[in-house]
Amino acid sequence: MLQTILKYSLLVLAALSFIYPFIWMLSASLSSESSLGELTLLPVDFTWNNYVTVFTKIPLDRAFLNSALVAVLTTGLVLLSGAMVGYALARLDFVGKNIIFYLIIFTMTLPFQITLIPNYITMVKLGWVDTYLALIVPFALNSLSVLLFRQAFQSLPQALIDAARIDGAGELRIIFQVLIPNIFPTVLTITILTFMGLWNEALWPLIVIRDESTMTMPQLVTLFSVGGRAEGQLGVKIAAAVMLAIPIVVLYLFFQKHFIRSMASSGLKD
Amino acid sequence: MKKWMPYLLVSPYLLHFSVFVAFPVVFSVVLTFHSWNIISPMKYVGLANYRHLIHDRLFWQAVWNTVRFLIVHIPLQILVALTLAELLNRTVRGASFFRAAFFLPVIVSGVVVTILWQQLLSYNSGILNRLLTTVGMARVAWLDDPAVAMYSIAVMATWKNVGLYIILFLVGLQSVPVQLYEAADLEGATNWQKFRYITLPMINPTIFTVVVLSTIGGFSLFVEPYIMTEGGPMNTTLSAVMYIYRQAFQYYHMGYSATLGFCFALIILFVVIIQRRYVEQEV
Incomplete structure (x- = not known):
């Protein structure tokens, strides 16, 4: 008792x-x-003063749209590229398959500190600084999602693929119309992990975006908080932080279990 | 199926890998031998960047700050996560509510958590100091005292991440076969003995995961010190990534900044390998 x-x-x-x-x-x-x-x-x-002040000082509405655009588009691309590569690794035989698998493992163990500065220089040389491309393209493919897709595709029966082939389906149709509906939990996991990661990311945008109209929400809130524009008022900083938190917390309230399961599976991968 | 089909399917990976992994790794090594501000041409400087790094007080300060962070962060993380996971692992009403509550800080941005804690820890109006003064104790300069600030950040980071580790430990605890405990009960083992000789060895891999992820996290700290203290007071919260960022985007020392990134990456890999060795010996 x-x-x-x-x-x-x-x-x-x-x-x-x-x-x-x-x-x-x-x-x-x-x-x-x-x-x-x-x-x-x-x-x-x-x-409501704190919220009114935030919106008069920084374009948070614009930053919200930027964040949403970047997170949604990039998540879509991660799913697309992850499914294609994961399928090839799981289900097709070709020369160099093992090498690609080891490259993926290598990429996942590589600390980002080493690629940070060279990647910034790549953005400069491509002329992508201050564009959405810099926020989207480097994240459009992700090793963990490839591995998760590979694992999921491996678990499906070969009969599913054979039947589709007999019906004359091409590989892309097999992946996206026949197989994907059978691995919905994996799709959800990758969607949650990618979306959340992008929504919360502040460091990379701080490096490649200087123009306020292209800034993402976490970046703008960070700059607002450290810069002088909050004029030492804590209430407005907190209001800005609340608005940054709300979208992801609302999603979390709806998909709690999936969030927890997804994060746990990413943690256990290492 | 056409013979080139597999290659078409993996082509996004190959392209991405070449541009965002292979090239930067090679270029990072090249950069460490150069002095460059992006605008003027690169200048070959031999080992000058490395020589500078060895004598750079701020580089060692950043390493030392990370070590101080980890000394508090890792044990605290394991202690809190394991305790709460152990409690949740027994029959508990509302277990899913508790799990969801512990996980809340994990999903929000570090930016949000840092702004929140900045207020909680503020010297004059922060809630923590108000509580201390209410019970008659002196205020603590959580973020302004060079001897304290990094530990404040370590506690905050624990609060933010511990939910994830609770879940990982819970998975680990649930994988321990019940028969082992039953056998121990027959032998009359105490709770502590069961924990020490059954649970602990069985969840050793999870502890390793937590230690590795926390170590990598320590070397990846950025928004936390950037927003909370801007690296101060007296650079005692300057983190590895903050120093890379400062060298690159305040001073435009791209070569030196790449050298910092390269050396921090080596340190991370070295520490993780040592930790793996240690865990393999234990098992």
């Missing part, structure tokens, strides 16, 4: 320490600046 009480009090305490800061954040963003250090559930001196 005592053990049960202890167990639940520990769990509840832990859960509160992970959830409450977010609730506090939301209510602080709707409170007046002077009441910021208070532990509250609901806003003190309710006001």
